[in-house]
Amino acid sequence: MKKAFLLATVLAAPLWGMAQKSNLDAAQLLRDVQVLSADSMQGRLSGSEGNALAQDYILGRFKELGLKPYNGDFKQHFRIDAKRVQVDKATNLVGYIPGKSGKAIVVTAHYDHVGQRNGDIYNGADDNASGIGALLAAIAHFAKHPPKHTIVFAALDGEELGLQGARAFVENPPLPLQDILLNVNMDMLGINDKGELYASGTYHYPALKPYLQQVKPRPNAKLVLGHDQPEQGHDDWTGQSDHFRFHERGIPYVYFGVEDHPYYHKPTDDYEQVNKAFYPDAAALVIDFLERIDGKLERLPQKTQP
Known part of the structure; x- marks a missing residue:
């Protein structure tokens, strides 16, 4: 995921104390990120031993939280044939919490990172152990508060090699694509000194804006809209993470992430850099949005054509 600074409009919202729905276990959230970004994971490059260790940890958490697999197996295998890496x-890693509507929301975050380079381990605490930590927190929430719509949780591989895991998911989905109402993608939620979490996607899907505006700010994090307009060039995040593969198929998305920081794709993207006050609140904002939209979402219009 690549991002840069952009002025945007902060969503107007009532005071934080008026409504808070998600009860997030901040200690567990941080523990998940700490484990996944440890040196023992070797940077989680697709096809590596460290990537396999990360899989094992995530699978253990899926089972602990009671996530259901499709056809008895959480694993969806696929091949990556990229310039730098070939992975057979x-x-x-895909599972779900069943709903009652027959339709689904797909929540994604990639667990791979860039591995090791010149003797340095790129631990990817923010990119994207933070997204996986929030995904696990969302599973924990909806396991206790059953959703209206089925929620599919997908920890995706191969994002750093060209959004390969997301491509594999939409090409071989565990449920019909026409039954997917929305993709919610999380990629880098853990480091922002201004307390800003961006929600990208309302330019293409303006019907999503009212749902995002209902999300109340937290003491250490607030939602900001932006980074989704074609004229913004590199500052347009539309094609810069796994949500793009859903967008290509006309499936509405919201992408939650932070702007670039000095640790992005550097060996210094370590657990110690994660903002321990901002990150739990940022993850809670995503869960609040999911809960709100799950209760009201029926069918969003397809993407707009610029």
Whole structure:
């Protein structure tokens, strides 16, 4: 994921104390990120031993939280044939919490990172152990508060090699694509000194804006809209993470992430850099949005054509 600074409009919202729905276990959230960004994971490059260790940890948490697998197996294997790396058995990890509507929301975050370079381990605490930590926190929430719509949780592989895991998911989905109402993608939620979490996607899907405006700010994090207009060039995040593969198929998305920081794709993207006050609140904002939209979402219009 690549991002840069952009002025945007902060969503107007009532005071934080008026409504807070998600009860997030901040200690567990941070523990998940700390484990996944440890040196032992070797930077989680697709196809590596460290990537396999990350898979094992995530699978253990899926089972602990009671997530259900499709056809008895959480693993979706696929091949990556990229310029830098060929991987015969890359692996998405996919499960779900059943709803009652027959339709689904797909929540994604990639667990791979860039591995090791010149003797340095690129631990990817923010990119994207933070997204996986929030995904696990969302599973924990909806396991206790059953959703209206089925929520599919996908920890995707191969994002750093060209959004390969997301491509594999939409090409071989565990449920019909026409039953997917929305993709919510999380990529880098853990480091922002201004307390700003961006929600990108309302330019293409303006019907999503009212749902995002209902999300109340937290003491250490607030939602900001932006980074989704074609004229913004590199500052347009539309094609810069896994949500793009859903967008290509006309599936509405919201992408939650922070702007670039000095640790992005550097060996210094370590657990110690994660903002321990901002990150739990940022993850809670995503869960609040999911809960609100799950209760009201029926069918969003397809993407606009600029």
